[in-house]
Amino acid sequence: MEAPELAAQTATWRAEHQAVLEALSDPAVLRDPARLRQVSRREKELAALVEAAEAVQRAEADRAVARELVAHAGGGPDRDLAREELEHAETALEEAWAALRSLLVPKDPDDGRDVILEIRGAEGGEEANLFARDLFEMYRRYAERRGWDVEVLSLTLSDLQGIDQVTLVVKGPDAWQRLKHEGGPHRVQRVPATESQGRIHTSSATVTVLPQAEEVEVEIDPADLRVDVFRSTGPGGQSVNTTDSAVRITHLPTGIVVSMQDEKSQIQNRQKAMAVLRSRLRRLEEERQQAEASSLRRSQVGSGGRSEKIRTYNFKENRVTDHRIQLTLYKLDRILEGDLDELVDALLAAERAEQLAQPLAEAASATPTPSGARRALT
Template identity: 50%
Template sequence: MLTDKLTELEREYHFVERDLADPAVLGDPNRLRTLTRRHSELSRIMDLWREHQQLSTAAREARDLLADPEMHELAEADLLNSTTRLGAIETELDLLLIPSDPSDHKNAILELRAGAGGDEAGLFAADLLRMYERYAEQAGLRITVLDANESDLGGFSKVTAEVMGEGAFKAFKFERGVHRVQRVPATETQGRIHTSTVTVAVLPEAEETEVELNPNEVRIDVFRSQGAGGQSVNTTDSAVRAAYRPGTPDEIIVVCQETRSQIKNREKALNILRARLAERQREAADADVRASRQAQIGSGDRSEKVRTYNYAQDRVTDHRLQGDDKNFPLGKVIAGDLSPLVEALQRVLRDRQIAEMADAGV
């Protein structure tokens, strides 16, 4: 079965190489970008597959020499080396053959909303935003805040940001869900621990070709950008509010006031609108199969509690993990060191996918 799949991928690899040499493809940036990315994915698989074939031949030759007394010792060593490396290659190929999320390479839209806890929830939202900014910097990504509703205490009731860079969605997709904090708020005078929540949504950025927006269904309003407490930070009407099917149950409202350019803010607002519509379409398509099959760790539902930040115990607990693997040092996580946590979640997802593929006989 593995050989059949790799033979199929080898044919695809040759087709991709052929297309990359086509002048028509070179003149199409979107097509070229897609093929280049796929070529990179397949190149690693093909390198391992060729090494696997060479080692398989070497292993067969070594077995044939085992019967020769003069060559037995050398053949035995060669056979051990070949079979050991073959095992490692097969393990890596199994991982590389797991279907990847087609959105992993995309930019991401990050939304934080303060939930239960009042002002403390808003302060926690600000803490999470700083954590994500540090994490993005460590991952070679960039976060730009597009819109934020700031509170008098320096927190946020809502923040919308764009995460840009190759693999942005892959790096952030496990953050979606409800994040809970347990700590003594700065406003607490009696030292009591409070529990507050922030809901995090992470959407892959949708391209124009993925979601078609009907201009008749979108209302664009412009207004003057505002800072904290209503203080004007701009003297022109550059902020943009995009409303999809306003006044209907399907209504989606997006606000962007990141730049002083109304044109750029309009473009970013429509990008977010497309991302939300694409997510709505994905949720509708997946609704029938979610109960029987999970394609990601947990349901990915925004109401699902995914993580608790316990300041008294100086730890972060991710509820999608098990045993000792679910706890991480709070100080490191809040400082943006999310990689160990994300990698643990990726391993759980990978193991689940391998099991599903085995059950399906893939």
Template identity: 50%
Template sequence: MLPDQKLDILLARHATLEAELLGQVGAETYVRATRELAELTPVVDAVKAYRAAQAEIKDIDALIADPTTDREMRQLAESERPALEEKSGALEQQIRIALLPKDAMDDRNVVLEIRAGTGGDEASLFAGDLFRMYERFAALQGWKTEVISASEGTVGGFKEIIAEIEGRGAYAKLKFESGVHRVQRVPDTETQGRIHTSAATVAVLPEAEDVDVAIKDADLRIETMRAGGAGGQHVNKTESAIRITHIPTGIVVTMQDSRSQHKNRASAMNILRSRIYDAERQRMNAARSAERRGQVGSGDRSERIRTYNFPQGRVTDHRINLTLYKLPDVISGVALHELTDALTTEHQAALLAAEGAAA
């Protein structure tokens, strides 16, 4: 049974927001209230349906217990009860999940970093495959992807690529993608048909805001240099590339993709802020590792999380022992949601179990 007090608070908050929006409110208040109302409405609908189902069960139980109820009516009531119990149980689970404490970062944009690992050229090609998978997945969610920095592989793909994915709930959907992704396939250059194993590392960072991380100017070492690679005379004359070192953590960000030093600096600071914030979150998570043992992954960048086996057409997520025999659909981004949804469900189950144990 769900606690009535919690449900009453939800209903009261929903009613307050509806009343607020009927009055004269400023643009900022209107956006905030509308967003909160949109999030609350499905939960409130579930609460109302749950209470209605509970009331029906109570009425049925009273009917069955009443000695004056005739036999046919009692049998009808008894036959209806299991379906109502099932409906009530499903609604209760839905509400419990909705009431779980939310990660404050869930609605944030994402800084996505993909790096080729072991496997040489094949690893770079795989890093390119992963980037296109996330780019397509983001497009299907209605999100926008912008490449911030890219270092291409010698035969295609990327040695490293950093992009921003902008969209509501991006971090919530992608946060379990961090870790080592492994691919098993026969490279185009392989003449004897041998399967090679390569890897790429994915890091999904919530985009940090100024208020999240206080960075002192004194803690930064900023160097300007000439951009490498193609660019002709412009590159030779202009020191547009930026390297920023955060001295306390040793985190270094180099940015040279734009001809504008100002734009490179802004991009580098954005990535630096997200990396510092993520490093602090990782440190805090490590301190709570015993508590998080039952949850999905540790967020450790070195943890092997998934294998993409091309000869067998399968994708296996090792954290939840889920195998899908639809590799082309997953790697194209179309079926990636089946993995992200399963990981979210597993995470929610772990949270519910922890909440139940603490109760």
């Protein structure tokens, strides 16, 4: 971004900052807590952007003065001093640009949300279900390390006590930030408990990570729902309840089906099912928008095939490889115990590096405004 472009962008930020300050004194905004939080957050963002842009402009002016001093300095100590001043000015300018670019890195609007995590056995039969259970325990232990709360919404065990499907809510201020890259097919290479001849098998389980949607964000027409109730069942289909407390909700326009049976109360199961449905519909709408813009990555889970893996867990070599960032760690045993921070930090660092590589002018034009905030899903 050249100086005239920066000056024009700074003027735009100043004008918006003034408008936001006026909005903060609007009684309608003050009466709406959600709107007030949004506008207050934007005011802080704009104030920081204006301050950083002005710092760049001051640093550029200082460098221009230093260049003049070097151009007109004589020989000896005066010239050396002028060159030293120019070096300081150029360093300060680089730092000012870095600070501005950091502010322009797009912020994830879902940061701070709780997470709905779904794990399913995929390819590999019963071994896939046993691996799904390992993943469930890994994330549960990671949550304990991070001080997050975990609530299991739905759990279906397989015949060998693996996990056919589990849905849980992970609650913590940084849960979304640190779990959002976990979505996708996870591949395991090991000798299964079901293998009698010691052969290594390859299986997979899928992980879906959704930011938990608030009720006000997703409007669902009751006429679009088919609600079925039935008795809860355990592995093998045996009944575990004598009342029709389990709930299956089908969203007719999309065909999304959510079942809950862990609670003894039909009302509680319905509430949990609706929470999961809202989050899935929210993600579906986001993916539709992303597909139209052709700007973001594919859906997390794909077909769950072993060849679509985002990560491989090799038990023989005690190795975990994340294929998206080509990172291999020989600490599988510790990772399964919940020691995920090194993997997560590397994924976040790669995300940030990609964002910082975005041209500054493009990043500036992409900064959100209150009117461009995520719209409610209907």
